[in-house]
Structures are given as C-alpha cells and as structure tokens.
Amino acid sequence: MNMNRETDRPPVQNSTMSLAKPAMRGLLGKRLRFHLPIAFALSLVAAAAFKYGVTEPRKQAYADFYKQYDTTKEFNNMRDAGVFESVRPTGE
Amino acid sequence: MQMAKHFSVKDKEAIRLLFSPLAQRCYSHGGKQETDEEFDARWVNYFNKADIDAWELRKGMNTLIGYDLVPEPKILDAALRACRGLDDLASAIRILEAVKDKSGPHKDIYPYLIQELRPTLDELGISTPEDLGMDKL
Numbered sequence: 001m002n003m004n005r006e007t008d009r010p011p012v013q014n015s016t017m018s019l020a021k022p023a024m025r026g027l028l029g030k031r032l033r034f035h036l037p038i039a040f041a042l043s044l045v046a047a048a049a050f051k052y053g054v055t056e057p058r059k060q061a062y063a064d065f066y067k068q069y070d071t072t073k074e075f076n077n078m079r080d081a082g083v084f085e086s087v088r089p090t091g092e
Numbered sequence: 093m094q095m096a097k098h099f100s101v102k103d104k105e106a107i108r109l110l111f112s113p114l115a116q117r118c119y120s121h122g123g124k125q126e127t128d129e130e131f132d133a134r135w136v137n138y139f140n141k142a143d144i145d146a147w148e149l150r151k152g153m154n155t156l157i158g159y160d161l162v163p164e165p166k167i168l169d170a171a172l173r174a175c176r177g178l179d180d181l182a183s184a185i186r187i188l189e190a191v192k193d194k195s196g197p198h199k200d201i202y203p204y205l206i207q208e209l210r211p212t213l214d215e216l217g218i219s220t221p222e223d224l225g226m227d228k229l
Contacts (some may be wrong), residue, residue, distance in 0.1 A: 021204060022201050024162040024164070027160065027196065
C-alpha cells in the first residue's frame, strides 16, 4: 500500500522544473577554508585589543603612580598610622 | 551453538573498504587519489552486496556519514535496498534523516535527493520523515 503520494498529484511524469543537482561534496571543507582564517584573524585582533586596551593602560597607570612615589614619606605615614609591628609610631 | 562468522573474500573486501582512510581529501602520500566516481562505485558495491548483514549496513552508513560529503543518490539507493533486504524500515527512514542532517545549512540538497530517490522510495514503500511528521519536533 503506497501511502506516500498525495492523491491529487497530477499524473504528469515531469513537472516544469526538476531540481538541479546541488554541490554535495566538500561542503565542510569549503566552510572551514572560509571561516578559519577569519576566526584566526579575529582572535589575533581580540588579543591585540585586550593588550592595548586593557593591559598596557594598566601597566602605564602603575608606572605613572610609582614614578612620583616618595617611599620615605609613605613609610612614615604608614608608621604613624600604627600598621607596623616592627616599628612604633614616631613619638611613642 | 552457532558457528563463528567466517569472512568470505567479498566480505573481506567490503571491510577493507570500511577501514580505508579515504575520508575525502585524505592527505596521506604514496597512493593515487581516488576519484569521486571510484568512491561512489565502491560504496554502491558495498551496499549492493547480496548477503550484507545488519552490522555491515550500520557500519557502512556510519562510516559514510563521517565523510565530508552528502552521499550520492545512487549510494543511498543501494543502502535503501539493503535495508529492504534486511527488513529494516527504521534504518531506511533514518538514512533519509541522516542525509538531511548532513546537508546542514544547504537546504537545496535534501529535496534534490528525495526527487532522485522518489522512484526507489515508492517501489520499496519507504515513507519519508516528512510523510510521518517526524521532521517536526
């Protein structure tokens, strides 16, 4: 019992257009050859963007901070705040 | 109880085909590159084997689906006839689902395959997944 055909399909053998044969081989290879170089390039761009957008500014911020850093003054401030165990605040 | 399966020469050839490393554009040196026609002919012969068994059918299909291609209608025709010989309608319909999935985003492949396979599907009485409403989740 053939239940596949719709009952009102016309009995004509060939309708106006039968489908042309599409490409069926190497489709994934084609896709990869297109997308992998782009993916690789975008990864490099992302890494470069992060380096120059985040890490380098951060490093520069630290460098700028410590360029003008007076270690003795800051040490004495910390000492007088009482945070050390090895030295007491000046005047005790 | 049952004798161990003895491999005939033809069976050995079929199995050798399965384990050949030719997975579309295999870059191993030292051998002639197989043409598409030779590849297709090998697989048609594989499924046309008269005494193909259920394991070989499944193994063949799984191997074939692993390649970077959608099988030609003539290969699928041979596979569907092998299913018929093994009284395996479920695998026949599954083959259709599998090639539709293999087509990926290329939506023109599956209708073409069904068009080419229509005589076989009608002859063997195989419903498509669409006929059975299995393509809708």
